Every structure is written in C-alpha cells, then in structure tokens.
Amino acid sequence: MPANFSLKPAWEQAAARLRRDPRALIRLVLGVLVAANVVAAVLLWKPWSASPEQMEQQLAALRQQIRQREASVERLKAIVDKVEKARTQGDEFIDQYFIPRRTASSVIIAELREAAGRAGVKQAEHTFAFEPIEGAEELEMMTISGNYEGSYQNLVQLVNLLDRLPRLVIVDTLTAAPQRTAGALNVNLKMNAFIINRGEGTEAAQAKAEANSS
Secondary structure, three states, X not given: OOOOOOOOOHHHHHHHHHHHOHHHXXXXXXXXXXXXXXXXXXXXXXXXXXXXXXXXXXXXXXXXXXXXXXXXHHHHHHHHHHHHHXXXXXXXXXXXXXXXXXXXXXXXXXXXXXXXXXXXXXXXXXXXXXXXXXXXXXXEEEEEEEEEEEEHHHHHHHXXXXXXXXXXXXXXEEEEEEOOOOOEEEEEEEEEEXXXXXXXXXXXXXXXXXXXXX
C-alpha cells in the first residue's frame, strides 16, 4: 500500500499559520523591511569597494548630518520653550486683568466707585452689555456706560485713575454736558472691560441656546 502523505507543503503551513496569527504576519513584514533597508544601505555604501579614504569621508558626512539634526532639535526645543513661555505669560495676563464672568458687574462697579471717590466725583447709574470676542470662546468684552457728576478737574483726575485700575478698563467715549451749577459737569463714560468665562457659556452662546430650545 503506497504511503499516504497528509502533510501540507511547508509554504501552505506557513500561510495558514500567518492567517491564524496576524502578529506573525506583522513580524514577517517588519523583518522583510529591515532586510531591505540593510541591503539598500550595503548597495549604497559598498563597503567592500570603498577605500579607507572613502570610508573616512562617508563617516565625516554622517557626523555632519548628525550635527545638523542635533542643531535642528535644539532649534525646535527653543521654539517650544518660547511658545510655552508666551502661553504662560498670556494666562497670567488674563488672570490678572480680566474679570471672572460671575462677578464681573460687581467687581467693576466697586473699582469704578473707588476711583470716583478718590477723584471727588459723584457716581450715578451704570448699564452693562456683553459681546463675544471672535475666535476666543472663553472671552467676552463688557461695555459699561456710566454717568458721573463733578468739576472739570475732578473728572480729568477720574479718567487718569481709570488707566490705573487693577483690571483692564479702556475708555471708549466721553460725553460731557454742563450743569446749572457753575463749574459742574455731567459726564457719560463709555468703557470696555474684558471677561474670562471659564466653565460657563458666553452670554451670546447662552442666548443662542435658549433661542434654539424655545
């Protein structure tokens, strides 16, 4: 009775094993790639045909490439350090001069009241409006319209004090009208302050969400 060989050819067994174990296929592909790179490097450099002078030149070229790569890495590190420093300084500036959204109105009124008191100016009513800052989801601009009464000299002192407030407040417009009392003026100041809105939706976003839900 002739022998009955049930074993598959070696390549069929290998193919079946690769189908069962994808990791084996990955290792095979990586091995082929490594071998191809080695062959390409050998064909490129041809160490068997290179003279000592040529090999020294090739080594010097490789060292030069390494120095260039190291210089590029150092430049990238310097750029990253500058970006991180700028980001930190930007965050510190916002934390110092921008007002948290929840306390914005009370904080700015208190600071304006203190400035008016130091200038000898009477503070009247104020109104507020909030606008989103394009491209900055967490930031808003608060527009303050405030009325004040006082002499010309005192109002000038008030404007100077506004430039020294702990928060960033910019005087946009100033409108003055004389009172019946000699030397007294009614002044309307339109000012801009800036709001940081961490963890809360901006005024515009909240209004939009409410409109969409209604």
